[in-house]
Amino acid sequence: MENYKNDLINILTKIDRRKVQIALLIFILSMFVLSAGAPGAFGDHAIMKILAGF
Amino acid sequence: MILLLAIFAGLIAGIIRALVNRRKLAAPNLRFIWIVPLAFLPQLFAFQIPATRASIPDQWIPAALIGSQLFLLIFTAANMRQPGFWLLGAGLLLNLVVITLNGGWMPISPETVKRLAPNAPSGAWEIGKRLGFTKDKVIQSSDTHLWLLSDRFVFPDWFNYHIAFSIGDVLIALGAIWFFWSLGGPSNPDQIRGA
Numbered sequence: 001m002e003n004y005k006n007d008l009i010n011i012l013t014k015i016d017r018r019k020v021q022i023a024l025l026i027f028i029l030s031m032f033v034l035s036a037g038a039p040g041a042f043g044d045h046a047i048m049k050i051l052a053g054f
Numbered sequence: 055m056i057l058l059l060a061i062f063a064g065l066i067a068g069i070i071r072a073l074v075n076r077r078k079l080a081a082p083n084l085r086f087i088w089i090v091p092l093a094f095l096p097q098l099f100a101f102q103i104p105a106t107r108a109s110i111p112d113q114w115i116p117a118a119l120i121g122s123q124l125f126l127l128i129f130t131a132a133n134m135r136q137p138g139f140w141l142l143g144a145g146l147l148l149n150l151v152v153i154t155l156n157g158g159w160m161p162i163s164p165e166t167v168k169r170l171a172p173n174a175p176s177g178a179w180e181i182g183k184r185l186g187f188t189k190d191k192v193i194q195s196s197d198t199h200l201w202l203l204s205d206r207f208v209f210p211d212w213f214n215y216h217i218a219f220s221i222g223d224v225l226i227a228l229g230a231i232w233f234f235w236s237l238g239g240p241s242n243p244d245q246i247r248g249a
Contacts (some may be wrong), residue, residue, distance in 0.1 A: 021081035022237070025060065031094040031229050033057040034102075036126050036146040037223045047199055 060227035064234030071238030085132040091126035107187045116158020123150045137182030145225030152203035159191035161204040
């Protein structure tokens with residue numbers, strides 16, 4: 001158990017905080033554009049699949 | 055998906071810009087970032103997850119959509135000084151206005167639907183009804199409030215990507231590209247402070 005804990009601490013301390021923050025930005029902005037825009041029409045091919053009877 | 059491509063394009067452009075400038079990609083602190091997942095959740099259940107979107111009554115959708123976008127508007131206003139956010143906010147506002155004025159749905163005209171899916175089987179869509187599980191409702195152009203802001207644009211046939219989009223969607227895509235492009239540029243004190 002102690003080994004796992006140490007491994008986890010090692011991993012966490014090696015993570016580049018800036019990279020994590022950029023990844024978070026990408027994630028958040030992706031959610032934003034999907035919610036602010038109109039998916040289905042201006043999203044993916046969902047509209048075509050729906051209309052084609054999928 | 056194409057809006058996600060805008061993020062990807064902006065990110066690539068930002069990385070290239072950072073490489074050219076020999077600096078690291080900036081990681082600005084955005085304010086009230088927790089609002090976005092909160093606003094996304096109702097739309098996730100209403101439009102994205104097949105199991106839930108089929109069981110949510112259509113009459114709940116307008117409240118979920120408008121409420122969700124109002125939260126996003128707060129997030130945008132709180133981060134207005136970030137590059138591209140005024141475009142994101144303007145696009146969101148245009149979509150929100152046309153959706154609100156049309157009963158909580160993004161209007162799409164029958165003509166646009168026909169252009170999107172000329173070979174759609176009979177009964178696949180109906181005027182006055184929701185288009186599949188999307189945010190769109192098929193409404194005649196003459197009955198649409200602010201038709202200019204509705205999902206009325208489509209790509210040319212040769213593009214082979216059959217989607218309809220609004221002016222607001224275009225602004226949102228441009229805002230996302232601008233924001234990620236800015237991450238590769240000279241340091242912006244506002245970005246670092248998150249102001």
